Amino acid sequence: MALRTSTVGCRWSGPAPPVVIHSRAPRLSIQIHSTRESWPRLRLRDQACRKSCFIKGLPIKAAAETYHESLPDQDVLTEHLDALSAQVSPLLNGTCLYLVGMMGSGKSTVGKLVATLLGYQILDVDSLIQDQTGRSVPQIFAEEGEQAFRDLESKVLQELMTTKDAVVSTGGGAVMREENWGYMSQGVVIWLTGPAELLSRRALQDGTKSRPLLSASSSGSTEGRDEYAATLAKVTRILSEREHLYARADLHIPLGVSPQDPGERGATPADVAYRLLTALAERLKTGADKQVAAAA
Numbered sequence: 052m053a054l055r056t057s058t059v060g061c062r063w064s065g066p067a068p069p070v071v072i073h074s075r076a077p078r079l080s081i082q083i084h085s086t087r088e089s090w091p092r093l094r095l096r097d098q099a100c101r102k103s104c105f106i107k108g109l110p111i112k113a114a115a116e117t118y119h120e121s122l123p124d125q126d127v128l129t130e131h132l133d134a135l136s137a138q139v140s141p142l143l144n145g146t147c148l149y150l151v152g153m154m155g156s157g158k159s160t161v162g163k164l165v166a167t168l169l170g171y172q173i174l175d176v177d178s179l180i181q182d183q184t185g186r187s188v189p190q191i192f193a194e195e196g197e198q199a200f201r202d203l204e205s206k207v208l209q210e211l212m213t214t215k216d217a218v219v220s221t222g223g224g225a226v227m228r229e230e231n232w233g234y235m236s237q238g239v240v241i242w243l244t245g246p247a248e249l250l251s252r253r254a255l256q257d258g259t260k261s262r263p264l265l266s267a268s269s270s271g272s273t274e275g276r277d278e279y280a281a282t283l284a285k286v287t288r289i290l291s292e293r294e295h296l297y298a299r300a301d302l303h304i305p306l307g308v309s310p311q312d313p314g315e316r317g318a319t320p321a322d323v324a325y326r327l328l329t330a331l332a333e334r335l336k337t338g339a340d341k342q343v344a345a346a347a
């Protein structure tokens with residue numbers, strides 16, 4: 052792939068904090084560093100080459116980074132999302148989408164966006180439990196324990212079995228009970244999958260109080276460790292226990308900017324929705340093609 056370097060030109064004055072510019076597909080991430088006062092160093096991360104080059108006299112390091120899920124530009128993303136949802140809606144025909152994944156993976160955030168695009172309602176299992184019981188999730192965990200919460204979670208999922216036209220944002224632990232898979236099999240189960248580092252940072256950004264399994268009082272001492280390290284340890288452990296369960300989902304949607312993304316940042320909610328709808332369109336089209344072939 053050729054680097055479209057001609058559009059990259061830059062003048063720099065003063066001290067340079069690293070800046071990351073997200074560019075167009077196939078995605079380049081351009082970091083601007085200042086190694087010397089006068090000449091910033093541009094670092095292009097791209098899929099096809101790993102070499103140094105010069106752009107307009109500036110030293111450029113182009114680093115290889117395989118990135119097969121190229122995303123559209125943010126400015127054309129809305130059009131892509133509209134086109135994809137128009138394609139997916141008739142094929143879905145009211146079938147529910149169940150979003151599964153770890154705490155902080157964006158099930159509620161992406162779920163709302165996808166629901167809006169498809170003209171679906173968004174149903175959040177934790178919120179439904181809270182509405183039914185008049186108590187918050189941490190309260191239920193504290194007063195009755197995790198198993199009581201899991202019973203409520205299964206009850207809500209069972210009640211949703213006959214629902215149509217909804218994106219269901221499940222709680223991160225819903226995949227742990229076999230019976231829940233029976234309820235969710237009425238729809239398409241979609242796993243939002245990202246690295247523990249990204250999930251931990253997002254959970255901390257929200258504050259861990261609302262997620263009892265990550266709160267300071269949950270198992271796994273935070274003594275002698277900072278909050279991020281303690282949260283990362285918990286998230287890593289929970290993820291390793293559940294990964295094989297999440298993997299049972301019909302679709303796996305990565306949250307990183309690229310497969311090599313160390314979790315510093317994630318794809319935007321719109322990017323994740325784009326990946327989700329693309330994968331869903333492919334899946335539904337293949338299913339529809341198979342049905343047509345079987346009928347012929």
Ligand SMILES: Nc1ncnc2c1ncn2[C@@H]1O[C@H](COP(=O)(O)OP(=O)(O)O)[C@@H](O)[C@H]1O
Binds near residue numbers: 152319
């Ligand atoms: N793609 C994203 N990019 C940036 N922040 C996100 C993204 N998805 C979710 N977030 C943020 O991460 C946090 C957790 O998201 P949330 O949707 O509540 O996750 P979940 O429902 O899976 O627990 C929230 O603060 C939300 O705003």
Ligand SMILES: O=C(O)C1=C[C@@H](OP(=O)(O)O)[C@@H](O)[C@H](O)C1
Binds near residue numbers: 158
């Ligand atoms: O992973 C889990 O076991 C849980 C995830 C939470 O939901 P989110 O995934 O929406 O944070 C909530 O259901 C409860 O705190 C337990």
